[in-house]
Amino acid sequence: MIKKKITNEEIGFWIVTIIVLIVVLGPLLWIYLTAFKSASDIFSGSLSKQILFTPTLENFKRLFTEYPFFASLFNTIIISVVSTILVMVISLPAAYSFARWDTGGGHLLFVTISTRMFPGVVAALPFFLLFRNIGLLDTHIGLILLHMYFNVSFATFLLYGFFKDVPVELEQAALIDGYGRIDILRRIVFPLVLPGIAITSAFCMIWSWNEFLFAFLFTRDIARPMTVLISSFWGSIEVQYGTMAAGVAIAILPILIVAWVMQRYIIRGLTFGAVKG
């Protein structure tokens, strides 16, 4: 048998790969291990206890019974799903218009995306005063509107690229063939940008799901999403690592699943194109 020589490139490749894996998977591993540990194991100094311990569900039990976990999970779901749907309703036609007719000659598109260029907290104060005056603080609608404010610009920009990739000739050919604008969008354009729509909604959804700053500033009780609840385990007297890890373990699960499922689309989304030379 021929012995395969391991080259320096291969060694380098694996070192980098392992570093990336540790950086990415380390925190995830810590969260899932901690979530199933008892308090004594979490604070145990011995290294062996960090990996080898008796799993327990007590953290989850406390989370579900002593805290309004399901209420805040429900808030997160409502806010992220509704805001994502509304964002797509606004961004799809906007992006199509920018891509096809160069609406606003490029300036309008730039202004739209520029709302994402300054730190979000800059917008917090004016929004806070506005929301206080019209009674939107600590409401689902309030948070949905805020998430739309941030995601519409991002989604429009992303979708703009996908629409731009659809060759205008395809639409013109269909126009000549006697199809109407709506039919063309439905039968020609949307099927082609479907991967783009999927990725964009996934990104919006993930952003909204993870959003903390505005949720922290604009909610107290009724509309409080999971991110804020989880942060509250970090109290001034003690840090409840176990409960926090249990909350995070559940909170990130849907995102991990979405990212996994979307992988295929993300790759397709980057490579599709209908006109070839």
Place this chain on the structure above:
Amino acid sequence: MSRVDCKNIWKIYNGNVIGIKDLTFTCNDKEFLAILGPSGGGKSSTLRMLAGLEEISKGEVLFDGKKVNQLGPAKRNIALAFESYALYYRLSVYENIAFPLRAKGISNKDVDKRVKDIAEALNLASILKKRPAELAGGYQQRVSLARALIRKPNLTLLDEPLSHMDQRIRAEIRAHIRSIHEELGNTTIYVTHDQAEAISLCDRILILNYGELQQIGTVDDIYNNPVNKFVAFFVGEPGMNFIKCTVESPDNVSLQTSEGKKIFGFSGAVNPKYVGSEITMGIRPQQIGVVEHGGKKSIMSGLVKIVEFQGDNDILTVELDDINKIRIKVVIPAGGKRFKREETCWMDFQPEYIHLFDEAEKAIIERRS
């Protein structure tokens, strides 16, 4: 139907870039008209204005005498085959071809018959079930052509439909396009930058350059009576030779050679105002007769510099024995004399093949009919 009239149409982009300048022409009912010109000459813009995909900045487009400026593409009942194919990649070849018929709500049975007929004519029958992405460029282009032709439109517009096919298939499909045109009895406007296609397919050719009409006429007209230097050079392969000369009298010109002044006659006459001025003489490489030796009035000598063997003919690059030592091309048909480099070549510039162009590059010979 239908006759197409373009009356003084202009296409102005962004308020100041002129795409098409004051274009007027007529394409008669059942005519096959080619729009020929270099890239960026305005061919596709013209076609797109006829199709209704682009707004007409000024002027009128009439189909059968009716103004269609304000009608959308669907209302004009035209077919257009795109250079980029514009196929629907999610649909099979069959569905792509059937797509225009589906919009009209034609029964499945009729759709099937028509798709199969056109597929037969364009050699697509074996690939109807495939998807466009699985096909090579030439096939995709044929599918696009089939989709355009299946509709029995009033006017068929073809935008460089053969540009991505290989040479052999091109010749074959060319013949099909012509026969489909005749079968359907419709009017076809064909955009191309390939003069061989235009010459072999069309009844008349319209030549555009920089968005301006240069000449419109039959192949014979354009080849033998080009109205300006651009047309003279653009049509014909290799293009026409141009040599500086002086007008001696309304019916002859002279060239300075090492043996002194040589006088050349031409058929027709020029306006006497040109006498004494320096102008350009044009003569096609294919129309220069190569003779055994000099002596006759219209014979020029030159040294062969480059010999290109083309199979069916040879193309010589000859340094002319005039004071400018200009290089011209001469086509030697198959069976003619074989030249070597640095050999002397005697060329007969026959009067009927001489063209003259003034400073503004306009043809100036008034031919006697």
